[in-house]
Amino acid sequence: MTIIERDERVVSAMGEMPSFEVGARVRISQRHPVGHYRVPLYLRGRDGVIERIIQPAGIDNEEEAYGRNAGSKLHYYRVAFAMAQLWPGYAAASRDSLHIEVFETWLERMGE
Amino acid sequence: MSAHADPHDDHHGHDHPHAEIVHSGRPGYYEIMETAVRELLVERRLIGADEIRRQIEVLDSRTPALGARVVARAWVDPDFKERLLADGRTACEELGISFYDDTGLIVLENTDRVHNLIVCTLCSCYPRPVLGLPPDWYKLKPYRSRAVSEPRAVLAEFGTVIPDDVEIRVSDSTAMVRYLVLPRRPAGTEGWGEEELAALVTRDTMIGVAPVELTIAGAER
Numbered sequence: 001m002t003i004i005e006r007d008e009r010v011v012s013a014m015g016e017m018p019s020f021e022v023g024a025r026v027r028i029s030q031r032h033p034v035g036h037y038r039v040p041l042y043l044r045g046r047d048g049v050i051e052r053i054i055q056p057a058g059i060d061n062e063e064e065a066y067g068r069n070a071g072s073k074l075h076y077y078r079v080a081f082a083m084a085q086l087w088p089g090y091a092a093a094s095r096d097s098l099h100i101e102v103f104e105t106w107l108e109r110m111g112e
Numbered sequence: 113m114s115a116h117a118d119p120h121d122d123h124h125g126h127d128h129p130h131a132e133i134v135h136s137g138r139p140g141y142y143e144i145m146e147t148a149v150r151e152l153l154v155e156r157r158l159i160g161a162d163e164i165r166r167q168i169e170v171l172d173s174r175t176p177a178l179g180a181r182v183v184a185r186a187w188v189d190p191d192f193k194e195r196l197l198a199d200g201r202t203a204c205e206e207l208g209i210s211f212y213d214d215t216g217l218i219v220l221e222n223t224d225r226v227h228n229l230i231v232c233t234l235c236s237c238y239p240r241p242v243l244g245l246p247p248d249w250y251k252l253k254p255y256r257s258r259a260v261s262e263p264r265a266v267l268a269e270f271g272t273v274i275p276d277d278v279e280i281r282v283s284d285s286t287a288m289v290r291y292l293v294l295p296r297r298p299a300g301t302e303g304w305g306e307e308e309l310a311a312l313v314t315r316d317t318m319i320g321v322a323p324v325e326l327t328i329a330g331a332e333r
Contacts, residue, residue, distance in 0.1 A: 038234065038286045040233045040234055040286070042233070042260065042261075052218075054216065054289055058288045076289070078218070087262075089262075096264075096279060096281070097279065097280075097281050097282070098260055098281075098282050098284065099281055099283045101285070101287050101288060101289050
């Protein structure tokens with residue numbers, strides 16, 4: 001769903017609208033859940049930028065792994081990271097980047 | 113293997129050695145678990161054997177030739193390319209390529225400034241609806257770990273040296289979205305038809321580990 005115009009009378013359901021906008025600076029949560037997860041370890045606690053909102057909203061694959069789907073729909077976001085910030089040995093001047101889709105529950109908003 | 117362990121020995125009328133024709137690898141832990149779960153599911157009638165066979169047919173029908181057709185169409189039809197980059201899945205569906213697994217598709221365009229590479233560090237996510245099964249190396253840990261941490265070295269091992277001023281973008285697929293690289297159209301193919309162009313496009317070029325080259329098909333022309 002792409003919103004072209006907002007109508008102030010319309011109230012959207014919880015989780016219906018994406019919480020992050022393209023360009024927002026985010027940090028991947030530093031969590032270590034046991035069981036099925038979809039956020040690779042190398043990105044935990046790392047800072048990135050929202051590049052694209054994946055439409056439509058989807059179910060949480062981590063919950064789906066245990067057969068729990070109901071009510072778990074939120075957005076996935078394609079998030080961009082600078083390689084030079086992910087890996088100590090990477091050439092500091094490099095513009096190379098890493099892109100990955102991350103479910104909303106893993107994202108924390110960073111300050112401006 | 114000692115001679116008495118070979119069941120064929122009892123029936124042999126000659127004594128020269130044979131190459132062993134046996135399935136010598138024992139099934140691994142996960143192979144046994146898969147068989148057990150599958151047999152239980154069928155036994156309890158949660159799924160049918162015909163459903164499993166049908167899904168194998170679905171997967172077998174997907175090959176890199178489908179992806180190559182998508183790439184060739186994008187090269188010759190700018191409007192299609194625009195739709196493909198905006199929404200990979202619906203553009204593939206235009207060409208009759210269905211998405212049986214509820215994944216989305218983001219198509220990543222290689223240019224003279226940007227080179228894309230795809231990987232799945234967690235497992236083996238791959239644009240199966242358009243490319244079929246992934247190659248073995250794509251599923252193995254050396255590629256999965258190194259593609260995200262030293263992509264230039266990995267690409268060089270595939271013979272693909274990316275100039276320093278070209279930005280590398282590695283896409284790690286994990287959940288809902290799969291990725292397909294739209295490789296650069298090689299120079300010297302002006303005026304070629306879609307089928308001729310598609311014949312140039314290999315699996316590896318759509319993963320992003322190799323460029324499309326004229327060599328093979330060019331020699332045939």
